[in-house]
Structures are given as C-alpha cells and as structure tokens.
Amino acid sequence: MCKWSWKLVKKEFPPLSSAPALPVPAAEETTELPEGQDRLGSSSIMRLGENLSQSTTMAKPIIRDIVNRYRPDLRPFEVIYKDLHQHPELSCQEKRTSAIAAKHIQSLDFSVRQNVGGYGVVGVLRNGSGPSVMLRAEMDALPILEKTNLPYASTVRMVDSDGEEKPVSHACGHDMHVTCLMAASTLLRAASDDWKGTLICIFQPNEERGAGAQAMVDDGLYSKSYAPTPDVVLAQHVVNIRAGYVATREGPSLAGKKVFEVRLHGRGGHGSAPQDCIDPVVLAAYILVRLQGIISRERDPNKMALITCGSIHAGDAPNVIPDEAVLKIDIRAYSHSVLEKTVAAFKRVVAAECEASAVTQQPEIKEIESAPPLASDPTVVRALTENFKTYFGSWTEEMKLDTASDDFPILAPKGVPYAYWNFGSEDHDTWEKAKRNGKLNELPGNHSAFYAPLIEPTLKAGIDAIAIAALTFLNTDDVSSRRNRSQLRENK
Known part of the structure; x- marks a missing residue:
C-alpha cells in the first residue's frame, strides 16, 4: 500500500513565494506536419498513433487540468534537489542518488528494479490498457570544482575510475532531472484515475561517459523484462535558456x-x-x-x-x-x-x-x-509541441541544434520513436541583459563550474513538462468521456 496520502497529494498548493509565475496557457495552435520520414509506421505502436490523434483535440485542456490538479507540493522536492546538488556522484558511482530515486518510486507503488547496468533504476507502473511510455532522467555528475558560491554548493571529492581524487559537482543539471522525474512520478501516480497505460521511469547511470544506456539494455532492461517494450521514449535536459521556457526540435538535435x-x-x-x-x-x-x-x-x-x-x-x-x-x-x-x-x-x-x-x-x-546522433521523431515532437504551447503559451521556443551528445537514443528499441527537449534555468533579467549586450555565449551553461540553475520556475517547468509529455501519449480518453458526459448533464 502506498504510504502517500492521496488527499494531500491532490491538494492545490500555493506557489513558492520566490517563484515567478508561469505563463497563462495560450490558445491552441496548429502546425503543418514536417517533411521527411517519421518512425510511426510500425504496428507495434499503433496505440501510440491513436493517442497522437487524440492529443490534438480534447486531450490538450485535459492534460493541462490534470497537471494543475495533481501537481504535488514543490517544497519537499526543492529540498531533494538541494540535497542531490550537495551530494553529486561520478559516473558509475551513483549509489546514493539511485537509492533515493528507487525508494521514492517504490513508495508510489511502482514495481522497481535496482542496479540495472550499474546503478540504474527501472520503475514500472501498470495502470490498465494503453500505451507504454518511458521517461528517462540521468543521475551522474562531473569531475568539476563547483564555483557557484551557492549555499548548497557541492564540496564533494571522489576517486575517479583512474584512481585520482577529483572535485565533483552537478555542473550538467542531472540533479534537476532526477528531481523533476521523481516529482512527475508523484503527480502521475496521484492522477492514475485519469489515464490508462504503463508508465516506465528510468533513472540512468553513466550518461556523461556515454555508456549508461547501453549498459542498462545489455543488463536486461528489455531482454529480462525489467521493463516492457515502450511505445515511445521521452527525455528532457535543463539548459541555460530562460527559466520556465521549454524548447523542442524535430529531427536531428544532438550530435x-x-x-x-x-x-x-x-x-x-x-x-x-x-x-x-x-x-x-x-x-x-x-x-x-x-x-x-x-x-x-x-x-x-x-x-x-x-x-x-x-x-x-x-x-x-x-x-x-x-x-x-x-x-x-x-x-x-x-x-x-x-x-x-x-x-x-x-x-x-x-x-x-x-x-x-x-x-x-x-x-x-x-x-x-x-x-549515437539524436534525432527526435517529428510526429512525436509535433504532438509534444502542441501540448507544450497549450500549457506554457509564449514560453515555448525552438530548441537549437547542438553539438553536445547524449546516449539517450539507445534506450529506444529499433522502430520505437523517441523525443528529447530542453527546459530553461536562467534568470530572465540576466538572460535579457546578456542578449542586449550580445553575450549570451558568456552565460554559464552545462559543464561550467559556475552553472547554477534558478530553482524556480525551473523545477516547476521541468516537472510539468515531463508530466505533460507522458500524458500526451498515455490514454486519457476515459477522462475526456467523463468530462463530455458531465458537460452534457450541466447543459441539460
């Protein structure tokens, strides 16, 4: 039995006093399908195709309402984020972080498998018939001395794989990714009456050295049925665009x-x-x-x-x-x-x-x-972008083509589509000043010793974005039908 009080989880909490308000959802927008071949022809993902059709109609306001209704109190997750930030762990050494993630999703009634491909965590929540949606967050930190002067800055030192002691920090924002997925799993578990399908949460080790995704696959992620084969695989990454913004891109995105x-x-x-x-x-x-x-x-x-x-x-x-x-x-x-x-x-x-x-x-x-090169499926991205625009309004933009790399595509079995997007972490005034002065390239970003994501609204946007992404492809048709019946009764 889950230890959470669902009445508490469903409660509407006031925003943190220090958090800038996210934008009011905008009106629906539509775009033409991109040219080129997408990956949605496989019969193994027909359910996903049906949900893509659904996501362009009634699902948009429903998804927005689900997220706003079931979003958990963010204050405990801010504490978790600061704790993870203060206790970073190098690639292949993510023991503490993985234990925190595993304990959390176990408390939400996920079926959990630990130590997959190293310290990888696989959580599966089966919730009736519907698509299987996989969400990924990576856990590892970098051998970089943190110079942010934050009150919760890392002072950790660890011995690396070469036997050398190094300073360690979350200079790439993986602590934010882990926290967002933990909170989103809480939201989605609380909202389980409003969607059907299977939710798979992956907490991946060793992304920075490009080997964690393959290690999880090789260790039996699919072959030993630690997770069902997903219909779509989704991930996000925090970057130094404006905090609260979400950025998507169709096709090639990372090198x-x-x-x-x-x-x-x-x-x-x-x-x-x-x-x-x-x-x-x-x-x-x-x-x-x-x-x-x-x-x-x-x-x-x-x-x-x-x-x-x-x-x-x-x-x-x-x-x-x-x-x-x-x-x-x-x-x-x-x-x-x-x-x-x-x-x-x-x-x-x-x-x-x-x-x-x-x-x-x-x-x-x-x-x-x-x-591998990362190229997000155009049809999946189009569905995500429409729902992001419905929720975030003008706080959406196109993700820049980036020469950075991520082993995330390896988690998607052959023929299964995937998508990857960014969400922002930079103070708006700082970003605008840098833009006016032509110095956006000088803002501390990923892998910088000075990279310090603004906790709010970054945390809220990351939680909401990955929850919206999951709900875009999970089956929310039942709640659509209930809403329509309720509206008919009210009209009578």
Missing part, C-alpha cells in the same frame, strides 16, 4: 560522438640526440594538425563534423624524449554516415603519420566512449 584513446609508440632518449630517437611528441603534433585537414578539406561544408583533442600527455622532463604519447580524441557529427566517414579518416591519418615517422610499433587506437 553523435566517438571518443578514442590513441597511444603512439616512439623511441625515447636524450633530448640532445633526437637523431637516435623517434619522437612521439612531434608525431602527435603532426597528427593533430593533419586531423583538422579532414574537417577543412575532406568534409562537405554542409555536413557538420568536429575533431577535438582534449587531452595529450607525453613525458615529464624537458630534456627527455619520451617513449610514447597518449592522445584523447573526440569526434562528432549529426549523422551516422558522416561520423563513420570522419572516424575512418581519423584512423587513416594516424596510421599514415606513424608510417611517415618510421615508427616500429603500430599505434593503439581504443574507442572509450560513444553516443
């Missing part, structure tokens, strides 16, 4: 990436006798310069690709030529084909430069991270 560790083998010796050595530092320099030629001379200018070397290490003394150099190379593109072509060119350049330098031992190239 795919592959990260490699390259170990170059030279022949060390005294710096005064380079003729007796094969210098891996010079070899690394040649490779790094030549790699940029791939971008400027081999890639179609209309098809984005990036190659970045974010780490290089070779030797310790100025007068010693080392035996080896180690590079870490990050390659990104918006499409699988461009990504694979760029990776092939990268490997060709490394091999050719090693041959030109007469190395006697071949380089070692090891893929250490990856994430």
Whole structure:
C-alpha cells in the first residue's frame, strides 16, 4: 500500500513565494506536419498513433487540468534537489542518488528494479490498457570544482575510475532531472484515475561517459523484462535558456560522438640526440594538425563534423624524449554516415603519420566512449509541441541544434520513436541583459563550474513538462468521456 496520502497529494498548493509565475496557457495552435520520414509506421505502436490523434483535440485542456490538479507540493522536492546538488556522484558511482530515486518510486507503488547496468533504476507502473511510455532522467555528475558560491554548493571529492581524487559537482543539471522525474512520478501516480497505460521511469547511470544506456539494455532492461517494450521514449535536459521556457526540435538535435584513446609508440632518449630517437611528441603534433585537414578539406561544408583533442600527455622532463604519447580524441557529427566517414579518416591519418615517422610499433587506437546522433521523431515532437504551447503559451521556443551528445537514443528499441527537449534555468533579467549586450555565449551553461540553475520556475517547468509529455501519449480518453458526459448533464 502506498504510504502517500492521496488527499494531500491532490491538494492545490500555493506557489513558492520566490517563484515567478508561469505563463497563462495560450490558445491552441496548429502546425503543418514536417517533411521527411517519421518512425510511426510500425504496428507495434499503433496505440501510440491513436493517442497522437487524440492529443490534438480534447486531450490538450485535459492534460493541462490534470497537471494543475495533481501537481504535488514543490517544497519537499526543492529540498531533494538541494540535497542531490550537495551530494553529486561520478559516473558509475551513483549509489546514493539511485537509492533515493528507487525508494521514492517504490513508495508510489511502482514495481522497481535496482542496479540495472550499474546503478540504474527501472520503475514500472501498470495502470490498465494503453500505451507504454518511458521517461528517462540521468543521475551522474562531473569531475568539476563547483564555483557557484551557492549555499548548497557541492564540496564533494571522489576517486575517479583512474584512481585520482577529483572535485565533483552537478555542473550538467542531472540533479534537476532526477528531481523533476521523481516529482512527475508523484503527480502521475496521484492522477492514475485519469489515464490508462504503463508508465516506465528510468533513472540512468553513466550518461556523461556515454555508456549508461547501453549498459542498462545489455543488463536486461528489455531482454529480462525489467521493463516492457515502450511505445515511445521521452527525455528532457535543463539548459541555460530562460527559466520556465521549454524548447523542442524535430529531427536531428544532438550530435553523435566517438571518443578514442590513441597511444603512439616512439623511441625515447636524450633530448640532445633526437637523431637516435623517434619522437612521439612531434608525431602527435603532426597528427593533430593533419586531423583538422579532414574537417577543412575532406568534409562537405554542409555536413557538420568536429575533431577535438582534449587531452595529450607525453613525458615529464624537458630534456627527455619520451617513449610514447597518449592522445584523447573526440569526434562528432549529426549523422551516422558522416561520423563513420570522419572516424575512418581519423584512423587513416594516424596510421599514415606513424608510417611517415618510421615508427616500429603500430599505434593503439581504443574507442572509450560513444553516443549515437539524436534525432527526435517529428510526429512525436509535433504532438509534444502542441501540448507544450497549450500549457506554457509564449514560453515555448525552438530548441537549437547542438553539438553536445547524449546516449539517450539507445534506450529506444529499433522502430520505437523517441523525443528529447530542453527546459530553461536562467534568470530572465540576466538572460535579457546578456542578449542586449550580445553575450549570451558568456552565460554559464552545462559543464561550467559556475552553472547554477534558478530553482524556480525551473523545477516547476521541468516537472510539468515531463508530466505533460507522458500524458500526451498515455490514454486519457476515459477522462475526456467523463468530462463530455458531465458537460452534457450541466447543459441539460
């Protein structure tokens, strides 16, 4: 039996005194379907297609009413957010965070499986016949020293996978994601009389290193039936647009990436006798310069690709030529084909430069991270956008095409559509001033030591957005029928 008092959960609570009010819902708007192929042709998601049709009519005001009626008191979730912010955990070490999430959804009568693909949590709430909707929040933090000066700033230090102690902070906002999904699960459980279907909540580990989603799938997310195959998979990410705003985008949204560790083998010796050595530092320099030629001379200018070397290490003394150099190379593109072509060119350049330098031992190239390109299903995004506009009104905008990456698409089985959107965290006055001065790029954002999301209205918008998204595809037809019957009785 759930420990929550549903009378308490259903109660209307006043907004926090410090929270700017979210906008009054706007009138309904419609847009033309985008050109191009969507992913909704599979017979396995016909129920979802039916709900997409429903979501363009009566479901809009119903969803708004459900969210406003059942939204829980936000004050306990603000406490949870601050606690998570103060206790960040590195990738693959999310033990405390996952326990908090699991305990919460267990209290809501979800069937819960823990330690999936590491510290992953899978919560399933079966609520009658209808579509299965999966919601994802990632849990891991970053090895970044927080410099926000917030009263709840992190001072945590942890030993990373290389055995080095590092400062840790939630510089990417995953603490906000976890809190929003916990609160949205509370809202949706309280509203369970008003929707039918299956709700799946995923708290994912190890997103920052691009391996958590695959680890959960490999560990039996679907093959061991920890979760039913979803009809749609949904996720959101907090960014430094205006707090309370929600941004959507059809099609390509985030880049795919592959990260490699390259170990170059030279022949060390005294710096005064380079003729007796094969210098891996010079070899690394040649490779790094030549790699940029791939971008400027081999890639179609209309098809984005990036190659970045974010780490290089070779030797310790100025007068010693080392035996080896180690590079870490990050390659990104918006499409699988461009990504694979760029990776092939990268490997060709490394091999050719090693041959030109007469190395006697071949380089070692090891893929250490990856994430697929993220392209949200156009039909799913259109349905979400219409419901977001109904609820958030003018506080909606188009999500910018971003070269960041997320392994989220891996959670969607082949043929299952997915969608990903942003919600804002920046103080409006600060954002407007930066825009006037042409300095929006200087606002602290994700992965910045100074990134400090404004708790309200960010938290409320994130909770409402992911709840609205779930209700867009869950079956709310029964409540529509009840409302219509009630209106008919009143008219009589």
